[in-house]
Amino acid sequence: MTDLTRLSAAALSKMISSKEVSAVEVATAHLDRIDAVDERVHAFLHVDRQGALDAAAAVDRGEITGPLAGVPIAVKDVVATKGVPTTAASKILEGWKPPYDATIVERLKTAGMPILGKTNMDEFAMGSSTEYSAYGPTKNPWDLGRIPGGSGGGSSAAIAAYEAPLAIGTDTGGSIRQPGAVTGTVGAKPTYGSTSRYGLIAFSSSLDTPGPCGRTVEDTALLHAVMAGHDPRDSTSIPQAVPDVVGAARLGATGDLTGVKLGLVKEFAGDGSEAGVTAAFRESLEALVKLGAEIVEISCPNFQYALPAYYLIAPSEASSNLARFDGVRYGLRTGDDGNRSLEEVMSLTREAGFGPEVKRRIILGTYALSSGYYDAYYGQAQKVRTLITRDFQAAFEQVDVLVSPTTPFVAFPFGSRTSDPYQMYLADLFTIPTNLYGGPAISVPCGLSEGLPVGFQIMAPTMADDRMYRVAAALESAVGTFTPPAL
Amino acid sequence: MTTIALPSYEDATSRYEPVIGLETHVELGTNTKMFCGCKTDFGAEPNTQVCPVCLALPGALPVMNGAAIEATIRIGLALNCDIAQWCRMARKNYFYPDMPKNFQTSQYDEPLCVDGYVDVTVDGVEYRVEIERVHIEEDTGKTLHVGGATGRIHGATESLVDYNRAGIPLVEIVTKPVPGLGDKAPEIAKAYVAELRDIIRSLDVSDVRMEQGSMRCDVNTSLNKPGEEWGTRTETKNVNSLRSVERAVRSEIIRQAGLLDVGTRIFQETRHFQETTGDTRPGRSKETATDYRYFPEPDLVPIAPDTAWVAKLKSELPEKPSVKRARLREDWGISEIDMQSAANAGAIELIEETIAAGASPAGARKWWLGELARRSNELGVELVEVGATPVQVAALQKLVDDGKLNDKLARQVLEGVVAGEGDPAAVMTARGLEVVSDTGALQKAVDEAIAANPDIAAKIRDGKVAAAGALVGAVMKTTRGQADAKTVRDLILSRLGAS
Numbered sequence: 007m008t009d010l011t012r013l014s015a016a017a018l019s020k021m022i023s024s025k026e027v028s029a030v031e032v033a034t035a036h037l038d039r040i041d042a043v044d045e046r047v048h049a050f051l052h053v054d055r056q057g058a059l060d061a062a063a064a065v066d067r068g069e070i071t072g073p074l075a076g077v078p079i080a081v082k083d084v085v086a087t088k089g090v091p092t093t094a095a096s097k098i099l100e101g102w103k104p105p106y107d108a109t110i111v112e113r114l115k116t117a118g119m120p121i122l123g124k125t126n127m128d129e130f131a132m133g134s135s136t137e138y139s140a141y142g143p144t145k146n147p148w149d150l151g152r153i154p155g156g157s158g159g160g161s162s163a164a165i166a167a168y169e170a171p172l173a174i175g176t177d178t179g180g181s182i183r184q185p186g187a188v189t190g191t192v193g194a195k196p197t198y199g200s201t202s203r204y205g206l207i208a209f210s211s212s213l214d215t216p217g218p219c220g221r222t223v224e225d226t227a228l229l230h231a232v233m234a235g236h237d238p239r240d241s242t243s244i245p246q247a248v249p250d251v252v253g254a255a256r257l258g259a260t261g262d263l264t265g266v267k268l269g270l271v272k273e274f275a276g277d278g279s280e281a282g283v284t285a286a287f288r289e290s291l292e293a294l295v296k297l298g299a300e301i302v303e304i305s306c307p308n309f310q311y312a313l314p315a316y317y318l319i320a321p322s323e324a325s326s327n328l329a330r331f332d333g334v335r336y337g338l339r340t341g342d343d344g345n346r347s348l349e350e351v352m353s354l355t356r357e358a359g360f361g362p363e364v365k366r367r368i369i370l371g372t373y374a375l376s377s378g379y380y381d382a383y384y385g386q387a388q389k390v391r392t393l394i395t396r397d398f399q400a401a402f403e404q405v406d407v408l409v410s411p412t413t414p415f416v417a418f419p420f421g422s423r424t425s426d427p428y429q430m431y432l433a434d435l436f437t438i439p440t441n442l443y444g445g446p447a448i449s450v451p452c453g454l455s456e457g458l459p460v461g462f463q464i465m466a467p468t469m470a471d472d473r474m475y476r477v478a479a480a481l482e483s484a485v486g487t488f489t490p491p492a493l
Numbered sequence: 494m495t496t497i498a499l500p501s502y503e504d505a506t507s508r509y510e511p512v513i514g515l516e517t518h519v520e521l522g523t524n525t526k527m528f529c530g531c532k533t534d535f536g537a538e539p540n541t542q543v544c545p546v547c548l549a550l551p552g553a554l555p556v557m558n559g560a561a562i563e564a565t566i567r568i569g570l571a572l573n574c575d576i577a578q579w580c581r582m583a584r585k586n587y588f589y590p591d592m593p594k595n596f597q598t599s600q601y602d603e604p605l606c607v608d609g610y611v612d613v614t615v616d617g618v619e620y621r622v623e624i625e626r627v628h629i630e631e632d633t634g635k636t637l638h639v640g641g642a643t644g645r646i647h648g649a650t651e652s653l654v655d656y657n658r659a660g661i662p663l664v665e666i667v668t669k670p671v672p673g674l675g676d677k678a679p680e681i682a683k684a685y686v687a688e689l690r691d692i693i694r695s696l697d698v699s700d701v702r703m704e705q706g707s708m709r710c711d712v713n714t715s716l717n718k719p720g721e722e723w724g725t726r727t728e729t730k731n732v733n734s735l736r737s738v739e740r741a742v743r744s745e746i747i748r749q750a751g752l753l754d755v756g757t758r759i760f761q762e763t764r765h766f767q768e769t770t771g772d773t774r775p776g777r778s779k780e781t782a783t784d785y786r787y788f789p790e791p792d793l794v795p796i797a798p799d800t801a802w803v804a805k806l807k808s809e810l811p812e813k814p815s816v817k818r819a820r821l822r823e824d825w826g827i828s829e830i831d832m833q834s835a836a837n838a839g840a841i842e843l844i845e846e847t848i849a850a851g852a853s854p855a856g857a858r859k860w861w862l863g864e865l866a867r868r869s870n871e872l873g874v875e876l877v878e879v880g881a882t883p884v885q886v887a888a889l890q891k892l893v894d895d896g897k898l899n900d901k902l903a904r905q906v907l908e909g910v911v912a913g914e915g916d917p918a919a920v921m922t923a924r925g926l927e928v929v930s931d932t933g934a935l936q937k938a939v940d941e942a943i944a945a946n947p948d949i950a951a952k953i954r955d956g957k958v959a960a961a962g963a964l965v966g967a968v969m970k971t972t973r974g975q976a977d978a979k980t981v982r983d984l985i986l987s988r989l990g991a992s
């Protein structure tokens with residue numbers, strides 16, 4: 007019998023709708039796979055076996071039909087799921103069960119997608135390795151001694167380890183794309199505002215973007231189409247139709263990129279990337295040229311300021327967004343012995359509940375917003391953001407998409423970058439500019455370096471998410487997909 | 494701490510010049526909260542008007558209530574402000590348990606309305622109070638300290654938070670500093686707040702009830718010697734009635750003058766007005782200035798009101814209270830000063846409604862500005878909460894007009910009405926206060942009075958009609974005031990053949 011966990015979401019969907027297999031069987035296969043391997047991978051913080059089976063049974067009863075009905079999914083633990091623990095991988099929210107569903111979760115449920123559970127991540131999505139999860143790191147299925155990327159390492163590892171065919175991630179500076187790159191899976195950051203943030207525990211409100219993770223470009227596009235769309239509950243949500251990403255992915259899969267102009271960002275060339283990453287990226291470019299694409303070198307002079315600007319804007323917003331975790335209304339409360347003042351209890355709660363990277367960023371952000379420093383830091387970073395946006399806009403007058411490696415290095419061993427935050431921050435060097443601009447970007451596997459996956463990033467103009475899917479699918483058709491060694 | 498001898502108010506204002514400024518918060522009467530669909534009803538059971546958004550549950554996001562923006566713009570227009578074509582909300586960051594997000598979504602350097610003014614008239618003189626800004630923000634919840642003797646946090650065994658109020662839209666109206674008012678400063682402050690209240694009430698965007706907290710005032714006061722720079726200001730909070738506005742400014746002028754007299758420096762601080770004593774007490778110390786780390790709210794898109802829409806809102810503004818007052822003054826046939834005192838007493842609507850309920854303008858004014866104003870002063874409450882409604886006052890006046898009550902009895906009936914004993918007719922009956930109109934009974938009382946006072950009766954018979962007063966008094970005494978004095982007098986004179 008076919009191992010259902012090895013099939014694509016598109017294939018599973020067809021089999022379920024033709025009753026070749028039941029949704030309950032598909033969910034059970036994945037839950038069993040989780041039981042078998044997750045002790046080693048630790049992709050999940052919480053598995054909702056009953057919830058997933060109930061949702062699958064509803065599909066089998068014919069209550070819900072649709073393109074992904076019955077296809078199970080894993081959801082990053084930063085997204086609120088009604089009645090199911092949602093912790094953002096933080097001790098401060100240990101055991102918290104939201105009384106409501108995030109809009110994107112509602113959409114998954116409406117589409118009939120059983121939610122297998124909640125995936126591990128860096129605490130409050132701050133990190134590039136899952137080493138900052140308060141519940142222990144996720145292991146990369148390609149090498150259990152290495153990081154799965156972050157912050158959404160759990161989501162990407164879960165699909166790389168065949169524990170789920172699809173997963174939801176969130177991308178603030180690269181948290182979908184970099185884990186996708188280092189686990190050999192696909193991860194897309196949609197246009198900011200095209201996927202609802204309602205119910206996503208905020209890290210940096212102006213940057214946070216939920217998006218799809220899959221093993222193939224088509225699967226990722228299918229999930230993208232289900233989760234995206236205007237949401238009146240998110241004021242920053244764009245009231246426009248979502249581009250036809252599924253159609254674009256299928257078009258790209260035909261392997262024809264005639265007339266498509268790819269912009270190669272000059273400032274990224276060779277800059278700090280590992281040799282193996284650069285090599286795989288160059289080979290992929292050649293493959294794309296063979297499919298008819300044209301390569302144009304583009305200068306984006308302000309991209310060099312993206313990382314510092316990001317590390318002022320994101321922590322500033324985080325310092326305010328995370329203020330609500332004070333032990334008064336929900337989550338952890340420490341030191342409330344009847345003798346301490348409210349301020350002391352709040353302070354002790356935050357001291358005990360937040361991990362080191364979260365504290366570092368709250369302090370950074372608090373400082374950057376302080377009176378007397380605001381203009382020099384937050385204000386200046388916003389100006390850089392505008393300049394980066396102009397770089398993108400100018401580039402897209404010349405080319406259809408921009409391309410780069412997703413991240414400068416392949417999965418690194420645990421502990422190798424935790425002692426120097428800056429070394430960790432470099433993982434997002436190529437992904438951050440897109441977040442500051444707000445446009446869409448996708449990471450697609452393009453090769454291996456010393457046996458570890460390398461990601462290829464395609465960046466598109468805002469609300470032109472379809473373009474990146476077309477190029478990504480074309481690349482996938484040329485280089486194929488990558489399977490990790492058996493666990 | 495040494496006690497400083499305080500000067501009299503007259504002495505203080507003869508030597509120092511006050512500069513005042515007012516920050517007024519008005520809770521908008523929108524059906525739903527500012528960023529979510531929760532109800533805004535006053536007095537609901539604690540924590541029954543809450544949702545993930547106004548409780549700031551992780552992941553919840555705000556969406557702006559368009560009605561709140563419209564109301565704020567209308568207030569701005571009514572206060573002669575310019576309306577911003579583009580502005581943003583801002584986060585004001587500080588930790589407080591009744592503020593669910595630990596930041597308040599407010600406005601900072603991009604207010605929705607700027608540069609307006611309000612003209613107020615005190616003692617026939619018009620003063621212009623300039624408005625610096627009108628902005629929109631959200632209200633906080635309420636904290637209740639249980640178990641302590643005083644309801645304060647000290648000694649409390651539990652602190653309970655009610656989030657029903659959290660997220661209700663608030664409009665903050667900030668004046669520019671107002672110098673040059675001299676000893677009129679307290680009255681002008683009060684007149685400004687009264688005018689602001691009347692303007693906002695006319696827009697029907699808030700019930701502007703100071704006693705319920707839907708309008709709250711912070712009063713800034715500083716003193717300087719003539720010709721010198723403005724002094725350091727203090728901010729007085731907890732000013733919860735029109736009367737308190739006046740008292741707060743007055744007491745702060747006296748207090749600061751006392752300090753300045755002995756060379757003590759005024760500290761910039763927040764003080765709290767004490768309703769019972771009428772003075773101010775120090776509040777939260779501002780030794781370390783709070784850094785609110787304002788930044789533009791990234792969860793909300795900018796506000797960019799359409800110019801044509803703003804023009805339409807402006808053209809649809811209701812009659813200005815000052816214009817309306819001029820019209821009513823004409824209708825009621827009263828002087829500007831009488832009208833102003835009615836306005837300052839917060840009596841205009843009450844008089845209007847009383848007239849609408851059937852009373853004559855003179856009758857309506859008499860009660861609200863007389864007996865009821867006296868009672869509201871005595872009790873230290875707003876006229877509107879003194880305990881009588883316009884309908885009741887109109888009914889009372891009708892009883893007088895119909896001759897069922899005389900003036901003295903009517904006052905007693907009113908006393909019963911404000912004591913909650915019921916409507917005037919019911920109080921009159923229950924207390925047995927109706928004018929004795931049975932002439933048989935009155936005639937008997939008159940005859941008894943004549944019989945008991947033969948000397949006086951003789952004088953009257955001799956034509957000394959003025960002596961009748963003593964007999965009238967005697968009759969009124971035996972009828973416990975329930976007779977019409979004129980009727981009694983007529984009966985006496987006719988019985989004694991002197992009419």
